[in-house]
Amino acid sequence: MPALDLTQSSAALTRAVCDIPSVSGDETPLADAIEAAVSAYAHLEIIRDGDTIVARTNLGRDRRVVIAGHIDTVPINGNLPVEDRSVDGVDVIWGRGTVDMKAGVAVQLKLAAELTEPPVDITWMWYDHEEVDSALNGLGRLSRNRPDLFEGDFAILGEPSNGEVEGGCNGTLRAIVRTEGVRAHSARSWIGENAIHKAAPILARLAEYRAREIEVEGLVYREGLNAVSISGGVAGNVIPDACAVEVNYRFAPSRDAAAATRVVTDVFTGFDVEIVDVAEGARPGLDAALAKEFVDAVGATPKPKYGWTDVARFSALGIPAVNYGPGDPHLAHHDEERVPLAQIDAVERGLRAWLSGS
Template identity: 60%
Template sequence: MRNGLDLTVDAGSLTARLVDVPSESRQEKPLADLVEGALRAVPHLTVDRDGDAVVARTALGRAERVVLAGHLDTVPVADNLPSRLDADGVLWGCGTSDMKAGVAVQLRLAATLPAPNRDLTFVFYDAEEIAAEFNGLRRLVERHPDWLAGDFAVLMEPTGGRVDGGCQGTLRVRVTTTGRRAHSARSWLGENAIHKAAPILARLAAYQPRRVEIDGLVYPEGLNAVRIEGGHAGNVIPDSCAVTVNYRFSPDQSEAEALDRVREVFEGFAVELTDSAPGALPGLSHPAAAAFVEAIGTPPAAKEAWTDVARFSALGIPAVNYGPGDPALAHTREEHVAVAAVLEAEEKLRRWLTA
């Protein structure tokens, strides 16, 4: 299929085809068109589309429904397209790990499992790599929650082939100081707001992050300055300064509790919440999750990041992260994935869905 997606090729070759269709966030339409066209040609699937999100479902009347989800977008290309397969069976290119290898596995399963042991929903969505307001899964939750209904979900984010349970929550705040503007030649007439930010940085340096164990998984937290803004000109004492702080918190806390903790750390300073997203508990005690972990055959770990499993959790659907590729390579110029890892992920999911 020269101008389309051939879902009969192996998952490694399909990954390369997907990678070679650029799909930076908010520019996913060409890839979404290819995905939709390929899935509409599969007779056992019902296909729906909203914007650049495509959802395909079986309707076999099985006792359980599993959702397999993955995003189509990538970060901006970093001189790493087209894809390149080396002699060691490693595929290089933007999106290989995060997460077109996982999307290729989804597509292969969608096309080649006409009678799985569970009903399946395949979700391919847009704009995961940018601000939450654009996230295609968030849009589907708001507009078409019935499309996402299920008993268990697997987000095909790269995990190195292990099951990562739940995810951290994340919030960002601006911690601000104020001063009095003056000419720097007469600095004693002003109050330097940047200097007043020193205690903010000192508290961050002294902060001892928690490590929280939930269902046997350990979630490390982090509280870090990620941006400092202040100053007007090279000869002006600044009258304002803002430190943006990102708190990655364990899913044992709600967003409100996490914000209260941050406010405690910066007591005495003005703290403004700028964005927030909840974490997700691992939920590995759910029978479907336990069966999945057993099928994958490796010890589960905590997800040390925020992912869209939180959106499924908010819908009451237990969800885990699982996919080929090394998450440490995501967004890097050297992004790559071993084709053997892609094939292994497909085979393990296939066994689980046909046993």
């Protein structure tokens, strides 16, 4: 596996990091390369937990910042190795991982190597298994194994944000709404009760639902309630006796899990509703001193993060956190995934200006 040269430009480092495939579950080669690269710098203490690499300064500063990024990607689909392209007159790096989120990781690696005397202590975290089941998430595992590493006053997650600051994140809930019927031969359908037909009111309520916009600490979060899958049926000549509609609710960070559950159960009053997964969001936390300094340094106007991200893990620990990274989140997981060179440079300049105190 080629070594990572942290003296390269962030763009060149993005290409190198992306060209080491690291689909979730296969992050070891990239984790090895990152560990080897940052271990060459004496100002960093290196800790490894599985395929999560932590590098931190211990300068005795009175404040500490945690900066994190995941190193795994969704599966490759003919989009590696990366390519330099021009799209609508914009110079980009095209390929898997460029947006989600190896360009952000590349910026972090470069700054971790170069910032030897920052005005705050910094804990850098590059973690595995973000794109799969939450139980496997490397950041979650690290928080259980080494909670001391999460001590900090402010956190930044390098998720793609178009180079803008996105505060907090929405929460997410998944529920299964079920109907029951009675099986019968489809030639004599009147003898049975069609569970799929009984799901019609569920879909009607979803179609009638209007997304709410809720202001939290000055940012307006847009909620959403949608069917994401439906299952039912026995055979081509059998009236189905069961149907299940899976629903996803994205809720503003002003609600906790209990409040989000009440919203969903109220919408589907009269139906069997099972909550199968819920992750609370994160409030913006932009009133924290370090957050204000960061926003001022990068010259940003904060926006809300509609999707759920790992900033919620920091928020749950009482650490205000924001998303800040290059790349259009609409292109995350897309086969045309690509990141503008200008955004990589802008994010590096913003973080460098803040972390160097200049």
